[in-house]
Amino acid sequence: MVARYERIADELRDDILSGAHPVGSQLPSEAELAGRFAAARGTVRQAVAVLAAEGLVGSRQGARRIVLGRTRSQSFAELHSFAQWARANGYRYGGRVIAQRRRPASGSEPARLGSGEVLEVLRLRSLEDEPVLLERTVYAGWVAAAVESLPADCGSVTEALYESVGLVFAYGEHLIDAVPAGAEDARLLGVRRGSPLLRQRRVTTTHEGRPVESSDDRYRAGSVAFSIRNSIGANPLVREPGDLRFERREHMFES
Amino acid sequence: MVARYERIADELRDDILSGAHPVGSQLPSEAELAGRFAAARGTVRQAVAVLAAEGLVGSRQGARRIVLGRTRSQSFAELHSFAQWARANGYRYGGRVIAQRRRPASGSEPARLGSGEVLEVLRLRSLEDEPVLLERTVYAGWVAAAVESLPADCGSVTEALYESVGLVFAYGEHLIDAVPAGAEDARLLGVRRGSPLLRQRRVTTTHEGRPVESSDDRYRAGSVAFSIRNSIGANPLVREPGDLRFERREHMFES
């Protein structure tokens, strides 16, 4: 059973994407929409709040809502799962495990992932048959067995873990910056040493807030970019100082 | 007059940041909070929605809300304005205009900024007395005069434009990727040619959806990172294919 406000949001989104409400134009008032959908004003407000969160419309008190754009920001799953993003956009994609080993948690890992043993995985992923992403992931001990049982060329780890053990990556924190390619990065991604890579470090947790993985993902320059739509009200993206907050983490598997 | 739900959100946030609700612990139930703050449940829900949007707490139906972290995602202003971010975090910062000129809009600019004349500005910004950010900004014709009247070493363009003409940067779309430093980038930022830079391309509009500026900002690697907190429900960050969507834009002022 899909919620009422979601169906209203879907319908309004379709109107916007189809051009019935062009970019720059005004949306109907809440009262008008409430009448059209035979819903309470609060329900309509929830619907347009969804569109506002997607960056499609902006609103300010006293004035009608405005259509800001026609490209929709998609879900968290897309951000987290390379495979889901690639498939949703119609790209050929693949991936394979380069190296994998268990070891005791060290450094700041016990604080992030819980103490005990962790599982390190080095994974290379490709888009349109070109290697574009190198993932250095550390999984918490309690999911290690499930990860190890996956095939080496598993396309979507996220989906595989959901199917096999019902694991859902629910929350994440991401840090995005640029780094020069190291020797291993360069060899596996097919670029020169020192060339620019887009790095995404992330920590992911389950619904209950239990840490699942910590990862250092590096994209070949030019292969992907991250897109953020935001409004003055609220948004989740901020700058972080570069050197001050995160201790340098050695490359795994190197030397 | 600050809204009630905002004050409740502030109080709850203080509790979380001060450690009264440790990371991983459960928040009091909505009913309990409603009692404590003598507010309706709906008001409390708005308050915790704010915290959820900031990435501080997560929620799922049927279970108590969980504290996810203690680092707060700040406002859009921080993302947009280098100066506001730097000041809020206690850094020394500066900036100066390297070059500035008017020219007719060309390429895709009429579509993004409106046709007619635009104003190109090349600005170098520093953090802790080190050059860290090179901004290549194109302003729409209707704000050109206001921008030109700013002093060359203006610390915060955003604030200056707000003070002088009441201009508010309300919405923005941002694309983040990594690029190698070009000749000009390298000279001004004091890095070697080809070394990694974190690039943020953005288009900003006013409340009414009127385009204000389009900018290509390049950060020296290691100076800043972008941080995103998100949950599975909704978030504004997505990957974008690298080459397919944006036509290559030539460097301004070069050669």
Next chain:
DNA sequence: TAGGGGAACTTGTACAAACAAGCGAGCACC
């Protein structure tokens, strides 16, 4: 002891009503 059933609790959805606050257009006045 292991498992199922269910009750109590908690968050999600929806409706209705009222007032506050900001915007914009039209009107009156100078």
Next chain:
DNA sequence: GGTGCTCGCTTGTTTGTACAAGTTCCCCTA
């Protein structure tokens, strides 16, 4: 003609109620 003000419209905030849906935990039973 231009300026300022008022009024209607629209969004923002708050309260209250009711039910739906999911979680957690205890207790009872096999």
